Amino acid sequence: MNTENYKALLQEINQTGASLVAVSKTKPVESILELYNLGQRIFGENKVQELATKHGLLPADIEWHLIGHLQTNKVKQAAPLVSMIHSVDSLKLLVEINKQAERNNRVINCLLQIFIADEETKFGLSEQELKELLQSEEFEGMKNIRICGLMGMATNTDDEEKIGAEFEGLQKLFGVVKEQYFKGNDYFKELSIGMSSDYKIALKHGATLVRLGSVIFGER
Ligand SMILES: *Cc1c(COP(=O)(O)O)cnc(C)c1O
Secondary structure, three states: OOHHHHHHHHHHHHHOOOEEEEEOOOOOHHHHHHHHOOOOOEEEEOOHHHHHHHHHHOOOOOEEEEOOOOOHHHHHHHOOOOOEEEEEOOHHHHHHHHHHHHHOOOOEEEEEEEEOOOOOOOOOEOHHHHHHHHHOHHHHOOOOEEEEEEEEEOOOOOOHHHHHHHHHHHHHHHHHHHHHHOOOOOOOOEEEOOOOOOHHHHHHOOOOEEEEOHHHHOOO
């Protein structure tokens, strides 16, 4: 990791008002500490076990964001450790997060992951599923989760117009959902879009959190 590159990148991101989630999956604790010492506090991991191990070895004021697909049976281990879960893609998962958060006497920040790509391999709720979730009685009763916004992953392509259109669609949906379900709710404000290959496009479409790995830490 190159210090000057990191600083330039951070400035580019912060200029738009967005924040950087440094995606440290597969990277050693030494690399994380190096970035921590430059002031970085938000780190993203996609596996609960790896997050737990690193959590135990690194400073307590790191905010750990879980960004990868989360299985219901892993929530118990994640619940005391995470400051935000980006990848909530079902009501069932949210029910479990709420339950485990309650057991830990805390409220867990969550983003609802929306499917915006045209690939079968990516997870996420459809707009219809999102509405059903938000209108469900179960959701209404949850006291230990806080929905902070939406997350999405664009199609893995060189076609910047296509990526831009996907991000724009999610930005619009964010506005509609805010208006219909979270009006006046100060917590619902995050749009987690953009990875190393497409973060510049994401910043143009309202990203408040960009999740960057390889552009900071090098290729995995
Ligand atoms: C790995 C990962 C990233 C970061 O990917 P890079 O291309 O290395 O920036 C972002 N979001 C999710 C969900 C990931 O799993």
